[in-house]
Amino acid sequence: MDLIERRKRALGPSYRLFYGNPVHLVRGEGVWLWDAEGRKYLDCYNNVASVGHCHPDVVAALASQAATLNTHTRYLHVNVIELSEKIASKMPGDLSVCIFVCTGTEANDLATRIARTITGHAGMIVSEYSYHGNSTLVHTLSTAESDERPDWLSLFEAPCRYRPAFKGDDLLDGYVGSVRDAIGSLKRKGQEPAAIMIDSIFDCPGTIEAPQGYFQQVYKTVRDAGGLVIADEVQAGYCRTGNHWWGFEHDSAVPDIVTLGKPMGAGHPLAAVVTTPDIAARFAAKFDYFNTFGGNPVSAAVGKAVIDVIDNESLLENVTRLGAYTKAGLQKLQNKYDIIGDVRGRGLFLGIDLVKDRASRTPDADTALKMINLMKDEGVLISKHGRYENVLKIRPPIVFSKDNADQLLSALDACFSRL
Ligand SMILES: Cc1ncc(COP(=O)(O)O)c(C=O)c1O
Numbered sequence: 001m002d003l004i005e006r007r008k009r010a011l012g013p014s015y016r017l018f019y020g021n022p023v024h025l026v027r028g029e030g031v032w033l034w035d036a037e038g039r040k041y042l043d044c045y046n047n048v049a050s051v052g053h054c055h056p057d058v059v060a061a062l063a064s065q066a067a068t069l070n071t072h073t074r075y076l077h078v079n080v081i082e083l084s085e086k087i088a089s090k091m092p093g094d095l096s097v098c099i100f101v102c103t104g105t106e107a108n109d110l111a112t113r114i115a116r117t118i119t120g121h122a123g124m125i126v127s128e129y130s131y132h133g134n135s136t137l138v139h140t141l142s143t144a145e146s147d148e149r150p151d152w153l154s155l156f157e158a159p160c161r162y163r164p165a166f167k168g169d170d171l172l173d174g175y176v177g178s179v180r181d182a183i184g185s186l187k188r189k190g191q192e193p194a195a196i197m198i199d200s201i202f203d204c205p206g207t208i209e210a211p212q213g214y215f216q217q218v219y220k221t222v223r224d225a226g227g228l229v230i231a232d233e234v235q236a237g238y239c240r241t242g243n244h245w246w247g248f249e250h251d252s253a254v255p256d257i258v259t260l261g262k263p264m265g266a267g268h269p270l271a272a273v274v275t276t277p278d279i280a281a282r283f284a285a286k287f288d289y290f291n292t293f294g295g296n297p298v299s300a301a302v303g304k305a306v307i308d309v310i311d312n313e314s315l316l317e318n319v320t321r322l323g324a325y326t327k328a329g330l331q332k333l334q335n336k337y338d339i340i341g342d343v344r345g346r347g348l349f350l351g352i353d354l355v356k357d358r359a360s361r362t363p364d365a366d367t368a369l370k371m372i373n374l375m376k377d378e379g380v381l382i383s384k385h386g387r388y389e390n391v392l393k394i395r396p397p398i399v400f401s402k403d404n405a406d407q408l409l410s411a412l413d414a415c416f417s418r419l
Helices: 003-011 056-066 078-090 104-119 136-140 171-188 214-224 247-251 277-284 297-312 315-336 365-377 402-417
Strands: 025-029 032-035 040-043 097-101 123-127 153-156 193-199 228-232 257-260 271-275 340-346 349-354 383-385 391-394
Touching: 040 402, 056 297, 078 097, 078 271, 078 297, 097 104, 097 277, 104 136, 104 193, 104 228, 104 257, 104 271, 104 277, 123 171, 153 171, 171 193, 171 214, 193 214, 214 228, 214 247, 271 277, 297 315, 315 340, 315 349, 315 402, 349 365, 365 383, 365 391, 365 402
Parallel strands: 123 153, 123 193, 193 228, 228 257
Antiparallel strands: 025 032, 032 040, 097 271, 257 271, 340 349, 349 391, 383 391
16 A cells, blocks of 8 residues: 555544655755655745754754653753743843743634733634644634634734735735724723734735735734734744744734743744743742743753854844845846735745736735646745735745745746746
């Protein structure tokens, strides 16, 4: 029986595979992945092994701590404290207390519980077509997946400028108004806002970056209504968007709670809620928090190594430089191919919006699907997503080089020319 059939039987049908002809990966190093036949792929998709697959410093930190001790946070250990201090040193404002968990879902679940405890309200505000995770609570906050709309939930429109949700010249005003409307809708249902949970780049709707001033205004709108701001940095954090460690910093906005995950452990399950001492103390007045695996010495060693690699290898600067270079290359392709309606994103978090024709901006999901398979055959792994499944998603490990960017751009050129 082949591996696909065995997998179907063993894991059940809810597991999905990428590509018409799925890849069977057996090894990774830096930006490179190898399949079982020895074929090498340039990884332009994976943001978890963000500092590169199997980074030797991360592997060494993990192996050394695993060979020494692994317990949990009910014993004193220096690793978890140092990790928290390192994260705090990268955060703006008063965001200096970390609570460690294992997944982005757990972080968002806990962040919601904290916001509800602090405010005494239940209402949550999320964007249309959001994804924040997979627990029962967070699945309901993931409006791209769940169609449950309880009274305590209200939705706003992600600030897409290419296919605006509003008429009129002032899109920023329209999109901030959409958050105001979501608060109004909660109130009409007898609810008050506990928090908005908001991506710093809206990934699921199709790599949508907010216009300047948006986060400042949205944060103020929510706080004026008595709610807190939870910035979901599970994807946008850890330098992914360039220029800053965190996506919300592009707008000099400071959230009340930040959730971290994916790149934080470079493949090791490590995630966190970061908040202020005041919020942490008010939550602790009501609840203890214990997570068997969250913040254990091995996970914390990995988390520290990831931050050190980013600093030692100047990866924030790399993302800023290579992100701009790659985006400029994509914009050149946009001038060449009418099918590219829009190029979006920041840093190494980029999206190519494919359209049937530029005038109508009608999404072209079929071609997006075709493109990711053609790209795989060219030896470059990307994916697609978006509200209309028509956006090519480019989000490589942040150790991406100019040569890697050139390979990506020429593979895209070759595949677009073959359509
Ligand atoms: C923005 C965002 N938040 C939260 C999550 C959930 O993280 P996890 O899969 O680690 O639970 C994801 C996962 O894709 C995500 O993209």
